[in-house]
Amino acid sequence: MSENLCYHCALPNDATHKYEAVILGETRQLCCPGCQAVAQAIVDNGLEDYYQFRTEPAQKSDDGILESLSALNVYDDPALQEEFVFDEGQHKQIQLTLEGITCAACGWLIEKQLSKVSGIAQVAVNVQERRALITWEPDVIKLSQILTTLKRIGYVGSPFHPDEHEASYKREQKSFIKKLGLAGIMTMQVMMLMAGLYFDWFGAIEQETRQYFYWVALTLTTPVVLYSGSAFYLSALKAISAKTVNMDVPVTLAVFGTYFAGLRSTLLEQGEVYFESICMFIFLLLLSRFLEHRSRHRAAQISANMMQYIPVSAAKIEEDDSIVQILAKQLAPNDVVLVKPGETIPVDGIVLDGTAAVDESMLTGEFNPVSKSASHVVYGGTVNQDGTLTVKVTQSLKHALVNQIVRLQASAMASKPKAAQIADNFSRYFVFSVLLISALTYSYWSFVGSEDAFWITISVLVATCPCALGLATPSALTCAMAKLNRQGILLKRADALEQLNDIDTIALDKTGTLTEGKFSLQQRWFAKGVDPVQVMALTTLLESRSEHPIARAFDNDNVKSKHRTLPNTMNGFTVTPGGGISGEIDNVVFTMGSAVFCNLSTTSKVDIPANVFLCADGVLMAAFCVNDSLRQDALATLTALNEHQLVVLSGDTQKNVDALTASLPINLAKGGLSPEQKYSQVHTLQKQGRKVMMMGDGINDAPVLASADVAVAVGNATDVAKTAADVILLGDSLLSVPTLFSVAKQAKRKIQQNIAWSVGYNIIILPFAVSGLLSPWMAVVGMSLSSIIVVTNSTRLLSK
Structure with a gap:
């Protein structure tokens, strides 16, 4: 570089x-x-290698950089962080938009620099999208210090906003098109020149003209x-520097080998040149990667672009x-908003x-409108087609379902299933084999005195x-996950798609899974001497604290209208998953749930088929028969899944479980199970030996x-269930499960086809290349x- 620059x-x-x-x-x-x-x-910081590996100059730094660093302290404000920082327990996580990235060496530099900083647990830089995912320990380092570290090495980090995703893709696409366009134009020109020389279209031209x-x-x-072709060389240099x-x-060896051989032949005016092969090689390789880039974007935008459905403003009551009209991102839980016909929630x-x-089609893929009324849950981004709704906010925009989907999808795309890991390892070994075979090929043809030894070796390297092979697995998995996302099926980890093909047993909960929840x-029983009105008031208060679907049976308008007088405040409320609830009201401990949970040795005096019991200090007060209805699509779903062993594991009584499953193709049904017994x-x-x-x-x-x-959270599952699940069904239809298995099979078939093609092609082409029958x-x-x-x-998965 000139000293003047x-x-x-x-x-x-x-x-x-x-x-x-x-x-x-120097x-x-x-x-x-x-x-x-x-x-x-x-x-x-010992990162001078950046200047060796970079392919373009850095952006000019701020002259007042040292003075401007203190301004970053504003990002430590908890109120400001609330919008874009996610709490991960002991760690916090943020996605940053990075300004100043010009090449892959920048990503390397940022990762190396930040990984050396105490308190930063993980750094992942996406050079293509100019983004970084950073996880840090808030007790050790502040966000402003992380941004300051970035600023000191010449990069500006700011909280990522989903709108930047499309802009980032367009920047990357613009770079691809520039390189691809240049390669395409030059390839045509060189091909015309060289083809004319090869096939003697110019007639008997002089050596000087040929030269x-x-x-x-x-x-x-x-x-x-x-x-x-610069991206290929940089990638090769980074691999070699990492000792792999x-x-x-x-690719790099073939390109520079052919280029310098042609340069030598041109300078010495003797020997063969294959300039058209170099241009064609780079052009077609860029074309394949450009198509991969587009397919990945097409797959990713299905979930990433969900945020475009969220309106900027909202009508707050x-x-x-x-x-008043306020920004949607300013809404907080318990705020009340008005949504008019045609507006987006x-x-x-x-x-x-x-x-x-x-x-709700943008979430579930189901285009039939869903009827909503009082107490129903609605999601941001869905469209109110008719009627006016008054909605109480339950989640801030940061924690809204569409935002969770985008984060989970990004996390799933980052995970690498076994098929991809095997393909990556095989690719590395295959590259070593290619380099070894190329060396042996050159040695052999040089030994026998062939003048074409070098060009035969180049053909082996290229062919x-x-x-x-490197594209076989990730391209298929990406498209499969995007197709599922479009159907309202969210994968939290990519390898779950791979494991679905090994599943031979499907275990189902009854309540809320097979039934509508x-x-x-249906029936009530009260012990002698108790006041039914007072008992129902007690149950209303107890169940008002529970999230279980059964609680809704005791908390409807009819019950409230008949039993308005509620007891005093309840203390010590506890929930026992799979058992029931308990709480102290007016110095009396009430328990409500199954007979086992209430420690009832006998319920013979209860003359109804009860499954919920209420006790006061261990004495039975009332019993209730609470029923649920089977989902309309349960039979069709289980029939479609009949190639698997179907098992129902329920906390409800065995009698109720048998009654519900009698008409279903269930292999085994067990009731009365606690969470530990289900486990x-x-x-x-x-x-x-079963895969469940x-x-x-x-x-x-x-x-x-x-x-x-593999775990699947069905319909309107609780947050706890969604956290434990590998797959989340965003819609309320069980028929999504057969679709899940179908796409998993399609993805496996595509991966097998891709690997078979890529490996088969290499096996077939190798003898032709080694024997010299294949020109560059x-x-x-x-x-x-x-x-x-x-x-x-792979992209055919998206259209099926």
């Missing part, structure tokens, strides 16, 4: 002031105090090699019943008043490049969901078409 940002240096820093053992000239401060910070054409081809090829190899290593909430049909009081049942099945998928929706299902090979340009076409076929085959 800044070594850091390549802008002209200040002629009146001198700024210097010792970088890579004194470098810098343009301003900002660049000097950044460069010195990079040197002081002139070679120089023109060299001039056109050079920008393709140095600019369009990747598929870009043989104040305490004096006046309506701003955030998650519960309907207080009104009736409307709501379009057997395992790019298609809408309980009603034990699944563990027993697993010890028998568990479906549930309640708090009491969390332990067994966590123990299953033929190898280029074959390798690139192999990658394009794999990507195209």
Whole structure:
């Protein structure tokens, strides 16, 4: 770099002031105090390799960088963090938009720099999207210190907003198109020149004219090699510096080997040149990766673009019943908003008043409107088609369901299933094999005295490049996950899709899973001498604290209208998952739940088929028969899943479980189970060698969901169940489960097809390349078409 230009940002240096820093053992000239401060910070932290690996200059640093660092302290304000920082227990996590990233070396530099900082647990930089996911310990380091560290090495970090996703993709796409366009234009020009020479279309031209054409081809090829193919070389350098190899290593060797051989032949005016093969190779390789980039974006935007449905403003109802327009992100739990016909519901909430049909297709994939009325849950981003709703906010925009989906989907895409790990490892070994075979090929043909030994070796390097193999698994998994997301099925980890193909047993909870979870009081029994009105008031107060679906049977409008007089405040309320609830009212301990939970040795005097009991200090006061109705799609779903062993594990009585499952294709039905017994049942099945998928929706299902090979949270599951699950069904239809298995099979089939094609192609093409029957340009076409076929085959999942 010229001494007149800044070594850091390549802008002209200040002629009146001198700024210097010792970088890579030499004194470098810098343009301003900002660049000097950044460069010195990079040197002081032992990260000078950044200047060796970068492909483009950094952005000019802020002249007042040292003064501006203190301004970052504002990000430590808890109120400000509430909007974009997520609490992960002992750690906090944030997604940052990074400004100043120009190449992959920037991502490397940021990860190396931040990983050395005490208190930062994890750093993952996505260079393509200019984003970083950072997890840190708030007791050790502040967010402002993290941003300050970024600022000192020349990058500006700010909280990520979903709107940046599309802008980031467009920037990356613009870069791809520039490189691809340059390679395409130059390839056409070079192909015309070289094809004319190869096939003697120019007639008997003189050697001087032929040499002139070679120089023109060299001039056109050079920008393709140095600019369009730069990403491959950087990737290869990083792999070698990490003491490993990747598929870009043989690509780099083939490109520079062919380029320098052609350069030597042109300068010495003897030997073969394959400039058209270099251009075609880079162009087709870029094309395959561009198609992969588009397919990944097409898959990711299904979930990432959900945030575009959230409106910017909302109509908030104040305490004096006046309506004010505020930003949707300013809404807090317990705020009340008005949603008119045709408007989008701003955030998650519960309907207080009104009736409307709501379009939830953006969440569930089901286009039939869902009827909503008082006490129903609504989600931000769904559309009120008719009627006016008054909604009480239950979640801030940060914690809204669509935001959770975006985060979970990003986390799932980051996980790497076994198939992908095996493919990655195989690719590395395959690259080593390719390099070894290439070396042996060159040695053999050189030994027998062939003049084409070098070009045969280049053909081997190009033809057997395992790019298609590297794309085989991730491209199929990405498209499969996107298809499921479109159907209202959210995967929390990618390897769950792989494990679904091994499932042979499906265990289901009854309440809220096979049934609708809408309980009603069918019969009541009261002990002699008790006041039924007072008992129902007690049950209303007890169940008002419970999240279990049964509680709704005791908390409806009819019960409230008959039993308005509630006892005094309750103390010591506790919930026992799978058992019942208890609390102290007026110095009396009440328990309500199953007979086992209430320690009832006999219920013979109860003359109704009761399944819920109420006791006061251990004495039975009342019993209730609470029933639930079977889901309409339960029979169709279980029939579609009949190739699996179907097991029902329920906390309800065996009698009720048998009555419900009598008409269903269930292999085994067990009732009266506690959460621990459900866990034990699944563990027993697993010890028998079975692969178990568990479906549930309640708090009491969390332990067994966590123990299953694949866990599915059904419908409106509790947050605890969703946390323990691997798959979340956003819609209320059980028929999503057969779809889940169907897509898992399709994904497995696509992965097998992709791997079979890529490995089969390499096995078939290798003998032709080694034997010298394959020229470099033929190898280029074959390798690139192999990658394009794999990507195209994977994207077919999205259209099925």
